[in-house]
Amino acid sequence: xxxxxxxxxxxxxxxxxxxxxxxxxxxxxxxxxxxxxxxxxxxxxxxxxxxxxxxxxxxxxxxxxxxxxxxxxxxxxxxxxxxxxxxxxxxxxxxxxxxxxxxxxxxxxxxxxxxxxxxxxxxxxxxxxxxxxxxxxxxxxxxxxxxxxxxxxxxxxxxxxxxxxxxxxxxxxxxxxxxxxxxxxxxxxxxxxxxxxxxxxxxxxxxxxxxxxxxxxxxxxxxxxxxxxxxxxxxxxxxxxxxxxxxxxxxxxxxxxxxxxxxxxxxxxxxxxxxxxxxxxxxxxxxxxxxxxxxxxxxxxxxxxxxxxxxxxxxxxxxxxxxxxxxxxxxxxxxxxxxxxxxxxxxxxxxxxxxxxxxxxxxxxxxxxxxxxxxxxxxxxxxxxxxxxxxxxxxxxxxxxxxxxxxxxxxxxxxxxxxxxxxxxxxxxxxxxxxxxxxxxxxxxxxxxxxxxxxxxxxxxxxxxxxxxxxxxxxxxxxxxxxxxxxxxxxxxxxxxxxxxxxxxxxxxxxxxxxxxxxxxxxxxxxxxxxxxxxxxxxxxxxxxxxxxxxxxxxxxxxxxxxxxxxxxx
Amino acid sequence: xxxxxxxxxxxxxxxxxxxxxxxxxxxxxxxxxxxxxxxxxxxxxxxxxxxxxxxxxxxxxxxxxxxxxxxxxxxxxxxxxxxxxxxxxxxxxxxxxxxxxxxxxxxxxxxxxxxxxxxxxxxxxxxxxxxxxxxxxxxxxxxxxxxxxxxxxxxxxxxxxxx
Numbered sequence: 056x057x058x059x060x061x062x063x064x065x066x067x068x069x070x071x072x073x074x075x076x077x078x079x080x081x082x083x084x085x086x087x088x089x090x091x092x093x094x095x096x097x098x099x100x101x102x103x104x105x106x107x108x109x110x111x112x113x114x115x116x117x118x119x120x121x122x123x124x125x126x127x128x129x130x131x132x133x134x135x136x137x138x139x140x141x142x143x144x145x146x147x148x149x150x151x152x153x154x155x156x157x158x159x160x161x162x163x164x165x166x167x168x169x170x171x172x173x174x175x176x177x178x179x180x181x182x183x184x185x186x187x188x189x190x191x192x193x194x195x196x197x198x199x200x201x202x203x204x205x206x207x208x209x210x211x212x213x214x215x216x217x218x219x220x221x222x223x224x225x226x227x228x229x230x231x232x233x234x235x236x237x238x239x240x241x242x243x244x245x246x247x248x249x250x251x252x253x254x255x256x257x258x259x260x261x262x263x264x265x266x267x268x269x270x271x272x273x274x275x276x277x278x279x280x281x282x283x284x285x286x287x288x289x290x291x292x293x294x295x296x297x298x299x300x301x302x303x304x305x306x307x308x309x310x311x312x313x314x315x316x317x318x319x320x321x322x323x324x325x326x327x328x329x330x331x332x333x334x335x336x337x338x339x340x341x342x343x344x345x346x347x348x349x350x351x352x353x354x355x356x357x358x359x360x361x362x363x364x365x366x367x368x369x370x371x372x373x374x375x376x377x378x379x380x381x382x383x384x385x386x387x388x389x390x391x392x393x394x395x396x397x398x399x400x401x402x403x404x405x406x407x408x409x410x411x412x413x414x415x416x417x418x419x420x421x422x423x424x425x426x427x428x429x430x431x432x433x434x435x436x437x438x439x440x441x442x443x444x445x446x447x448x449x450x451x452x453x454x455x456x457x458x459x460x461x462x463x464x465x466x467x468x469x470x471x472x473x474x475x476x477x478x479x480x481x482x483x484x485x486x487x488x489x490x491x492x493x494x495x496x497x498x499x500x501x502x503x504x505x506x507x508x509x510x511x512x513x514x515x516x517x518x519x520x521x522x523x524x525x526x527x528x529x530x531x532x533x534x535x536x537x538x539x540x541x542x543x544x545x546x547x548x549x550x551x552x553x554x555x556x557x558x559x560x561x562x563x564x565x566x567x568x569x570x571x572x573x574x575x576x577x578x579x580x581x582x583x584x585x586x587x588x589x590x591x592x593x594x595x596x597x598x599x600x601x602x603x604x605x606x607x608x609x610x611x612x613x614x615x616x617x618x619x620x621x622x623x624x625x
Numbered sequence: 626x627x628x629x630x631x632x633x634x635x636x637x638x639x640x641x642x643x644x645x646x647x648x649x650x651x652x653x654x655x656x657x658x659x660x661x662x663x664x665x666x667x668x669x670x671x672x673x674x675x676x677x678x679x680x681x682x683x684x685x686x687x688x689x690x691x692x693x694x695x696x697x698x699x700x701x702x703x704x705x706x707x708x709x710x711x712x713x714x715x716x717x718x719x720x721x722x723x724x725x726x727x728x729x730x731x732x733x734x735x736x737x738x739x740x741x742x743x744x745x746x747x748x749x750x751x752x753x754x755x756x757x758x759x760x761x762x763x764x765x766x767x768x769x770x771x772x773x774x775x776x777x778x779x780x781x782x783x784x785x786x787x788x
Contacts, residue, residue, distance in 0.1 A: 206693065
C-alpha cells in the first residue's frame with residue numbers, strides 16, 4: 056500500500072489543479088478563500104495573477120483559454136467576489152469557453168443562514184454554466200475537480216463552477232487523483248456517423264452553389280486545418296461568423312469574410328443564393344440569419360455540430376451530423392477522396408457560382424471613405440494589421456470598433472481573435488488580452504477597444520504593469536457609445552439619448568498614472584507613428600486615436616430585415 | 626400538442642432546480658411535474674407534462690439530455706405508455722348530495738378516505754382525463770379542495786427503461 060500524506064483541502068485543490076496541467080490562475084482573495092491563498096503562497100507550480108476586479112479575473116481566464124485552448128481557471132471569494140464573476144461566466148458560456156471557476160463559500164454549517172458574504176452562487180449561475188458543484192467533503196475534492204475539468208473541456212466546452220466551502224478547505228484528507236472519470240449522464244457524441252458523412256459529401260457533390268458557413272465551433276474544435284483542406288479540395292467558398300474568424304484564412308481566394316448583420320455583401324449574397332449551406336460549428340444566431348422566414352430560401356442545409364441542441368434550434372436542417380467538427384471534416388476529406396471521379400466535374404460546374412461571388416466581391420467590397428483631416432477607424436485597423444506580427448493576438452470589446460476589427464483586420468489563424476460574440480460583453484477586451492498575454496508572454500497581444508468599453512475594466516492597467524504584461528491597448532475614441540449612437544442615428548431620428556461621453560478623458564495621463572506609456576494620434580498622418588511607437592515599447596501601452604465621431608459600421612442588415620437587404624450607404 | 630416526458634436523473638441536490646431553470650429560461654411550458662426516487666440507487670424519475678409544437682418538443686428533449694445530471698429522456702408521445710394520476714378531492718356532501726357523491730365515487734371506482742357530516746374526501750386514480758371527468762361531475766356539488774399529483778407514466782411492454 057502506498058503511503059499518502061495528509062493535507063488540508065486547500066492544498067488538495069492546488070494539487071488537483073497541478074494534475075490538470077494548470078500553470079496560471081487569475082484570482083482575488085477574501086475571507087472564504089484565505090486558506091486556499093495561504094497554500095498558494097508556497098505553491099510554486101502555479102502562477103497566480105491578481106486582477107483588480109473579479110469580473111476582469113474571469114475574463115482573463117477566458118482570454119487565456121481562448122488563446123491556448125486549455126481550461127482557464129479563475130478564483131473568487133464568496134458573496135460579492137462570486138457575484139462579480141457572473142458576467143465573466145455568462146460571457147464564457149455564450150461563447151463555449153472551457154473554464155473552471157472556483158468560488159469560496161461560507162462553512163457548510165452556515166450555508167443557508169444568510170451568513171456574512173454568503174450568496175447562493177450555484178443558484179445564480181445555474182443558467183450560465185455547463186455544470187456546477189458544491190464540495191461538501193474533503194474526500195470529494197479530487198473527484199469533483201476531475202469531473203469539473205473533464206466537463207469544461209470536452210464535448211461543447213463551457214464554464215464549470217466549483218463552490219468550495221471554507222471548512223472543506225481546512226479539513227484534512229488524503230490526495231488521490233483519479234486517472235479516469237465516468238459521468239453516466241454525460242456522453243458527448245464526438246464521432247460523426249459515417250453514413251451521415253457519406254450523405255453529406257454526396258449532397259455537396261450534387262450541389263451547384265454551395266457555401267461553407269463556419270462558426271466558433273471550428274476554432275474551439277481545432278478544426279482549422281481540415282476545414283481549410285476540405286474547402287480548397289472542393290473549391291467551395293467559406294464565410295465565417297464573428298466567432299469563426301481565423302478558422303479559415305481570410306487571405307485565401309475562397310474566403311468571403313464575415314457574414315451577418317455587419318458582414319460582407321458577398322457573404323450575405325452567397326448565403327441568400329446558395330443551394331447548399333454546410334454549417335460547421337455554427338448556430339444560426341439572429342445576428343447571422345437576419346429575418347428567419349427569408350433566410351437562405353433556396354438552400355438545403357447540412358449542419359455539423361458537437362451539440363445536438365444547436366441543430367434545428369433556429370432553422371430547419373436537411374442533414375444533421377452530430378460530432379466533433381475536426382473528426383467530421385477529416386472523415387469528409389477521406390470521403391471526397393473516394394469520390395474523386397465526380398470531383399473534377401463538380402469543380403468545373405462551380406465556375407459560374409464562383410464568378411457570381413467574384414462579381415459580388417467586386418461590386419460591393421468592404422470599404423470606407425479615406426479622409427486627410429480626420430482619422431477613419433477602419434484605416435487604424437488596417438494599419439494595425441500591416442504593422443503587427445503575423446501571429447499577433449487581438450482582443451476586442453463590443454461595439455463599432457469590434458465590427459471594424461472583424462471587417463478590416465483580416466484574420467488568418469485560429470485563436471488570434473478573442474471577442475465576446477454571444478453575450479456581447481463590454482469590458483471584455485482588456486482583461487481577455489491580459490489572460491492571453493499571460494499565456495504567451497512573447498507574442499504580441501493587442502486589445503482594440505472603444506472609449507466606452509475600455510472604461511469598464513480600465514483598472515486592469517494596474518495588473519498589466521504589476522505583472523509586466525505588455526498588452527498594447529488601442530482606443531478608438533469618438534466620445535460616443537458609437538454602436539448605440541449609430542442605431543439612434545438610423546432608427547431614432549438622431550436622438551442621442553445618453554450615448555455622448557461628454558467628459559473627455561486624458562488617456563495619456565491615465566496611462567502615466569498606472570506607470571505605463573500613452574500615445575495619442577489626432578490626425579491621419581500620425582496613425583502610423585503612434586502604432587510604431589506603441590509596438591516598440593517594452594511594457595503595456597495605450598494608443599489612443601481620435602476618430603471620425605459619427606463614422607458608421609457599414610454595410611448593415613437592419614434588425615428584422617433579410618440578409619440580402621443590406622444597407623450599403625447610409 | 627401535449628406531451629408526457631419521463632426524465633431519469635441523478636438524485637443529486639439541485640437537479641430539480643436545473644430542470645425547472647431550463648424550462649423557465651427557455652420559455653418552455655410545464656403543465657405538471659412529479660418527482661420521486663426510483664428502484665435504482667441514486668436515481669430519481671421526473672414526469673413532465675409539457676406543451677409545444679414538434680420543434681419545441683425536440684428542443685426540450687435535447688436540452689434535457691444536455692443536462693449533466695440527466696441520464697435518459699423518455700418521450701411518450703405515441704400511446705406507448707400508460708399514464709396515471711392520483712387526486713384527493715374534498716367535496717361538500719349534505720342531505721341528498723351525500724348519495725350522489727357516493728354514486729359518482731362508485732362509477733369512477735374511487736374511494737372515500739375521510740368523512741364528516743358535511744363532506745367527503747375522495748381518492749381517485751386514473752388517467753388525467755378520468756380525473757378531469759370526476760371533477761366535472763363533483764363540481765356542481767361544491768368542491769372544497771382538490772390536490773392532484775400530476776401524471777406519472779410508464780412504457781408498455783416487458784422492457785424497463787434501460788432494457
